[in-house]
Amino acid sequence: xxxxxxxxxxxxxxxxxxxxxxxxxxxxxxxxxxxxxxxxxxxxxxxxxxxxxxxxxxxxxxxxxxxxxxxxxxxxxxxxxxxxxxxxxxxxxxxxxxxxxxxxxxxxxxxxxxxxxxxxxxxxxxxxxxxxxxxxxxxxxxxxxxxxxxxxxxxxxxxxxxxxxxxxxxxxxxxxxxxxxxxxxxxxxxxxxxxxxxxxxxxxxxxxxxxxxxxxxxxxxxxxxxxxxxxxxxxxxxxxxxxxxxxxxxxxxxxxxxxxxxxxxxxxxxxxxxxxxxxxxxxxxxxxxxxxxxxxxxxxxxxxxxxxxxxxxxxxxxxxxxxxxxxxxxxxxxx
Numbered sequence: 001x002x003x004x005x006x007x008x009x010x011x012x013x014x015x016x017x018x019x020x021x022x023x024x025x026x027x028x029x030x031x032x033x034x035x036x037x038x039x040x041x042x043x044x045x046x047x048x049x050x051x052x053x054x055x056x057x058x059x060x061x062x063x064x065x066x067x068x069x070x071x072x073x074x075x076x077x078x079x080x081x082x083x084x085x086x087x088x089x090x091x092x093x094x095x096x097x098x099x100x101x102x103x104x105x106x107x108x109x110x111x112x113x114x115x116x117x118x119x120x121x122x123x124x125x126x127x128x129x130x131x132x133x134x135x136x137x138x139x140x141x142x143x144x145x146x147x148x149x150x151x152x153x154x155x156x157x158x159x160x161x162x163x164x165x166x167x168x169x170x171x172x173x174x175x176x177x178x179x180x181x182x183x184x185x186x187x188x189x190x191x192x193x194x195x196x197x198x199x200x201x202x203x204x205x206x207x208x209x210x211x212x213x214x215x216x217x218x219x220x221x222x223x224x225x226x227x228x229x230x231x232x233x234x235x236x237x238x239x240x241x242x243x244x245x246x247x248x249x250x251x252x253x254x255x256x257x258x259x260x261x262x263x264x265x266x267x268x269x270x271x272x273x274x275x276x277x278x279x280x281x282x283x284x285x286x287x288x289x290x291x292x293x294x295x296x297x298x299x300x301x302x303x304x305x306x307x308x309x310x311x312x313x314x315x316x317x318x319x320x321x322x323x324x325x326x327x328x329x330x331x332x333x334x335x
Contacts, residue, residue, distance in 0.1 A: 025177040033171065034143035036126065038135045043177045044108035048101050050123065051112030052077075053139065053315030057172055058110070059084050060316070061181045068104040071096035072116060075271045075310040075317070093272050098124045102132075110137040110172065112315060114147065114154070137171065140164045141314030145248060155246040156227035159235060160314055162193055169316075189319055196236050196322055199335070203238025206334065208325075209262035209298075210241070212249070212312050213270055214277045217286050220251035229311065229318040230266075236322050237329065239263070248314075258296055264334065265298045266325060270309035280306040303332060 029040045046068045049055035055070040059081035071091040076082075091100050095116065101109065101124060109129055111117030117124055117138050129136045141164045145154025166186050173182025210224030210233070224230025224241065228248040231241040242262035243250060252260075265287060270278035277283055284306075287299045298304065305328035311321020329335055 023179045025174050025179065029175065031171060031175070034138045034140065038137065040108075040135055040175055044135075044175065046104065046106055047108040047110065048104055048106040049110050050096070050101070050116040051139075051313075052310050053112040053168075053313060053317065054110040054137075055085070055088075056081065056316055057169055058176075059088075060185055061169075061173055061176065061178050063176055063178070064088055066176065068106055069101070071101070072112075073272070073310075074313070075269070075308050078317075078320070094274075095123050098128060106134055108135050108137070108175070110139075112139045112142060112313065114138070114142050114145075118142070120147075137175070139314065140167050140171075153248045155225070155248060157246060159227045160229050160232050162189065162232070162319065164314065165189070165316060165318070189316070192319060192323065193236065196326060197238075200236070200238040200326065200329075203329075203335070204240075206234075206237065206239030206264060206329075207242040207260075207262045208234045208237075208239055208264050208266055209243060209257065209260055210266045210268065210307075210312055211283060212268045212309055213275055215275050216277070217290070220253050221257060223250055223252050223257075224248075224266075224312045225250050229314045229321075232318060233307075233311065233322045233325060237326060254293060258293065261296065262298050263303060264329070264332075265296075265304045266307050267304055268309035268312060269306055278309070303334070305329065305332070
């Protein structure tokens, strides 16, 4: 081998080594998260994920062997990480108790919603873990909302963005010292997001109404708000959210829903089994049988699509939900 080739090979090896070293997390690691400074002395080995999004990000990053437990799952886990998820204890699909979380002796707690980890949370407050020396992390999507006494989930003045999710993936990958895995996951999501936007660029006349659930047909419906993830899904598919409130989760009566007159009804499938109208089938049955609601144009024309309820939360599932709706729009010739 010539000296030139030997030198080139040495330079290439050094470059690869430098890139790998740069990708490694240096501890102690200090990050800023939702207005708080959090320090990690080492990569977590016994983490608890509060909320489906926090759990699924960790699973997609291949961290199941470092997860002690999860809680709060509106839907079943993504099929591609179901086997990995089977290795992690499920505390509950609903809100867990602080005692159940602490029983796992976590060395890190990550949460997707302020109702799971926030100043008014009935589950836990960050101070609960700070007092025990346990670092915590709250999704940037959750702390980007404006909270008030009448709305536990908050409101948004601007449309939710996948950039908040990418920040979350990047942070968690750095915390667990798997930065390269995080970069690969973000690159995959960005490519899929771009493909959807290109395919559905001409759909600007479409309006969507996203129905998460209702306690009963007589109660107000919980909908995806205008600037929340549902609004993002409408935007990525070229249209807009028929519900324009800034609240992430407005409760709207059926007169208001009929006045919104969406082009497409999106019926969420929620797997938690809390209310009869959690299931998409029961939602569709109501829409098609109610004497008044059934007269809405979207219902009469059969423009009802089904989407995972988890996609209406600010999460990795939001992009999956957009893809799910996209396939059904093409079947309805609404591309």
